[in-house]
Amino acid sequence: MTDLNRRDLLAGATAIGAAAVTGLGPTTASASVPQSGTQAPGFYRYKVGSYECTSINDGARTFPMPDKFVVNLPKEEALAAGEAAYMPKGMVTVPFNPQLINTGSKLVLIDTGNGVANLEPSKGAVGRTLQNLQAAGVDPKNIDLVLLSHLHPDHTNGIRLADGALAFPNAEIMVPAKDWEFWASDENAAKAPNDMTKNYFANVKKTFAGLESKITKYEWGKEVAPGITSIATPGHTPGHTSFAVASGDKKVLIQSDVTNIPEFFLRNPDWHVAFDNDAALAQATRHKFYDMAAAEKATVIGFHFTFPSVGHVEKDGAKYRLIPSAWNPTI
Amino acid sequence: MTDLNRRDLLAGATAIGAAAVTGLGPTTASASVPQSGTQAPGFYRYKVGSYECTSINDGARTFPMPDKFVVNLPKEEALAAGEAAYMPKGMVTVPFNPQLINTGSKLVLIDTGNGVANLEPSKGAVGRTLQNLQAAGVDPKNIDLVLLSHLHPDHTNGIRLADGALAFPNAEIMVPAKDWEFWASDENAAKAPNDMTKNYFANVKKTFAGLESKITKYEWGKEVAPGITSIATPGHTPGHTSFAVASGDKKVLIQSDVTNIPEFFLRNPDWHVAFDNDAALAQATRHKFYDMAAAEKATVIGFHFTFPSVGHVEKDGAKYRLIPSAWNPTI
Numbered sequence: 292m293t294d295l296n297r298r299d300l301l302a303g304a305t306a307i308g309a310a311a312v313t314g315l316g317p318t319t320a321s322a323s324v325p326q327s328g329t330q331a332p333g334f335y336r337y338k339v340g341s342y343e344c345t346s347i348n349d350g351a352r353t354f355p356m357p358d359k360f361v362v363n364l365p366k367e368e369a370l371a372a373g374e375a376a377y378m379p380k381g382m383v384t385v386p387f388n389p390q391l392i393n394t395g396s397k398l399v400l401i402d403t404g405n406g407v408a409n410l411e412p413s414k415g416a417v418g419r420t421l422q423n424l425q426a427a428g429v430d431p432k433n434i435d436l437v438l439l440s441h442l443h444p445d446h447t448n449g450i451r452l453a454d455g456a457l458a459f460p461n462a463e464i465m466v467p468a469k470d471w472e473f474w475a476s477d478e479n480a481a482k483a484p485n486d487m488t489k490n491y492f493a494n495v496k497k498t499f500a501g502l503e504s505k506i507t508k509y510e511w512g513k514e515v516a517p518g519i520t521s522i523a524t525p526g527h528t529p530g531h532t533s534f535a536v537a538s539g540d541k542k543v544l545i546q547s548d549v550t551n552i553p554e555f556f557l558r559n560p561d562w563h564v565a566f567d568n569d570a571a572l573a574q575a576t577r578h579k580f581y582d583m584a585a586a587e588k589a590t591v592i593g594f595h596f597t598f599p600s601v602g603h604v605e606k607d608g609a610k611y612r613l614i615p616s617a618w619n620p621t622i
Numbered sequence: 623m624t625d626l627n628r629r630d631l632l633a634g635a636t637a638i639g640a641a642a643v644t645g646l647g648p649t650t651a652s653a654s655v656p657q658s659g660t661q662a663p664g665f666y667r668y669k670v671g672s673y674e675c676t677s678i679n680d681g682a683r684t685f686p687m688p689d690k691f692v693v694n695l696p697k698e699e700a701l702a703a704g705e706a707a708y709m710p711k712g713m714v715t716v717p718f719n720p721q722l723i724n725t726g727s728k729l730v731l732i733d734t735g736n737g738v739a740n741l742e743p744s745k746g747a748v749g750r751t752l753q754n755l756q757a758a759g760v761d762p763k764n765i766d767l768v769l770l771s772h773l774h775p776d777h778t779n780g781i782r783l784a785d786g787a788l789a790f791p792n793a794e795i796m797v798p799a800k801d802w803e804f805w806a807s808d809e810n811a812a813k814a815p816n817d818m819t820k821n822y823f824a825n826v827k828k829t830f831a832g833l834e835s836k837i838t839k840y841e842w843g844k845e846v847a848p849g850i851t852s853i854a855t856p857g858h859t860p861g862h863t864s865f866a867v868a869s870g871d872k873k874v875l876i877q878s879d880v881t882n883i884p885e886f887f888l889r890n891p892d893w894h895v896a897f898d899n900d901a902a903l904a905q906a907t908r909h910k911f912y913d914m915a916a917a918e919k920a921t922v923i924g925f926h927f928t929f930p931s932v933g934h935v936e937k938d939g940a941k942y943r944l945i946p947s948a949w950n951p952t953i
Contacts, residue, residue, distance in 0.1 A: 323727045324760070327759055331665045331666050331758070332662060332663070333951055335662050343657035351949070377945060378948075393657050414952070618682070618717070620664055
């Protein structure tokens with residue numbers, strides 16, 4: 292009888308919980324407190340000198356491991372790597388984390404996530420940048436600069452709302468000159484080797500349509516915004532760019548996509564992810580960048596690291612390992 | 623001049639930021655957006671079957687490495703381990719994470735943190751449990767059960783507000799019978815081998831004064847609350863307890879203090895932390911518990927793991943390693 296009663300109680304509580312999530316039910320109950328059904332907001336602050344930075348989680352996609360997610364590896368080995376990283380069996384999880392830099396005079400958003408248009412279709416998996424910016428107390432109208440590391444959809448598509456309007460209406464948009472040159476070229480588009488790349492070309496056309504006057508093209512090795520320097524890290528795309536953010540005597544490296552998920556491609560820097568434009572160059576860039584980051588003991592922020600996406604990279608023989616930074620309850 | 627202007631702007635922005643934090647200043651500004659000065663709330667949800675669990679961050683203390691933080695190791699080696707974990711030079715960082723379990727019928731808080739009385743004295747480093755519960759939408763009045771893993775101050779002192787009133791006024795308080803027997807004994811207190819242990823005895827007396835009628839003593843190997851089973855993990859204290867939280871066919875292990883910080887004592891299970899009552903027994907418990915957790919591939923939640931304090935433990939020869947779980951943007 293005790294067991295039966297408990298089961299009944301649990302069933303009742305589940306019903307109340309479900310009602311609360313839909314907004315139809317009570318928000319408190321005497322017999323039990325409804326479950327929230329929602330995750331905590333995905334933002335995290337860290338200081339770089341006088342700059343206040345915020346890691347903004349756009350979400351994470353979990354999808355069946357494609358046959359060629361790691362193009363130069365048998366699928367079984369990629370599946371094993373996923374399982375070793377405690378990803379759901381047969382699946383791979385890729386997180387997405389734009390970075391917000393408040394220099395004190397400028398509010399800079401580095402990359403924008405998959406776009407809010409993807410929020411509902413993905414059942415909240417991705418497209419969360421705007422809601423997490425809001426949770427962090429940031430009005431999108433106050434963003435001065437959207438700084439794009441490269442022109443892949445998961446980095447660019449957050450510049451638009453679901454209706455196509457600009458998500459950051461007052462922001463200048465900066466793109467790597469080399470990526471613009473590559474992706475905006477109809478000639479290159481005609482030579483796209485596969486559907487994925489074709490879609491990338493089409494996405495650039497659609498996403499940036501009518502924005503030519505808002506866009507500034509930037510070069511490598513320049514201070515593209517106060518304290519933010521562009522670093523050449525090509526391979527993933529022709530113009531793929533990382534950034535050093537420096538203030539006072541402090542510095543962090545925003546690596547963008549030098550690695551896709553670190554459990555795979557930082558741990559195994561010679562594995563090639565399907566999304567690379569020039570995988571051999573991306574591999575060379577990976578070694579060069581992580582050798583430098585490890586030697587400097589630099590704090591590295593990765594777009595595809597698990598949130599809050601801040602850590603340190605160490606050499607481990609011919610491989611690397613990522614040591615995620617401890618959560619700091621203050622800043 | 624450019625530099626000077628920028629410095630002036632930064633100084634101005636800092637002043638605005640400080641004013642905004644105190645609530646006296648504007649919350650937006652045209653020249654620059656004030657920095658927030660505050661970290662994101664420290665709570666994180668995870669499901670266990672139909673149960674909704676929330677990791678609640680009480681904060682993290684960073685303090686100069688004591689001479690005998692690791693009692694059976696030269697201090698230099700402990701300092702090196704701290705640096706290897708990217709702790710500030712010469713310091714050690716210890717985080718604190720109570721767990722909230724919403725079974726659907728009961729709201730159970732496992733451990734309570736350092737107490738809100740420590741919030742101001744620690745400059746916000748610890749004592750954050752109540753504010754993070756609030757951020758998670760939890761009214762302390764609705765907590766049905768406070769389940770204590772053992773009677774050390776960082777686990778127990780959150781049961782009181784700064785004025786001594788009960789923080790969770792409607793909650794039953796459950797304590798491990800063996801820990802109560804040990805720490806409530808004047809005879810044992812008189813035999814305390816050092817000041818730290820003397821303080822632990824005095825703290826138990828003070829914290830639980832007048833609460834005898836609210837307290838239930840629990841044994842090991844029992845379902846102490848729906849789906850929550852107490853597991854004997856003695857050594858750290860005589861009655862130190864871990865918990866299995868199970869719902870449907872899902873289970874997690876809440877390890878409490880089987881290890882203090884995992885970078886030290888999970889990685890090196892034979893190192894002894896200063897806070898152990900019986901360090902040799904704690905070491906034996908550590909091996910037994912992690913061998914079991916690794917074999918089961920169990921999700922392990924650690925009070926002293928970095929927030930959100932959820933991960934998996936793997937054997938690595940005679941050592942262990944912790945693989946922190948990926949942040950899940952949904953639940």
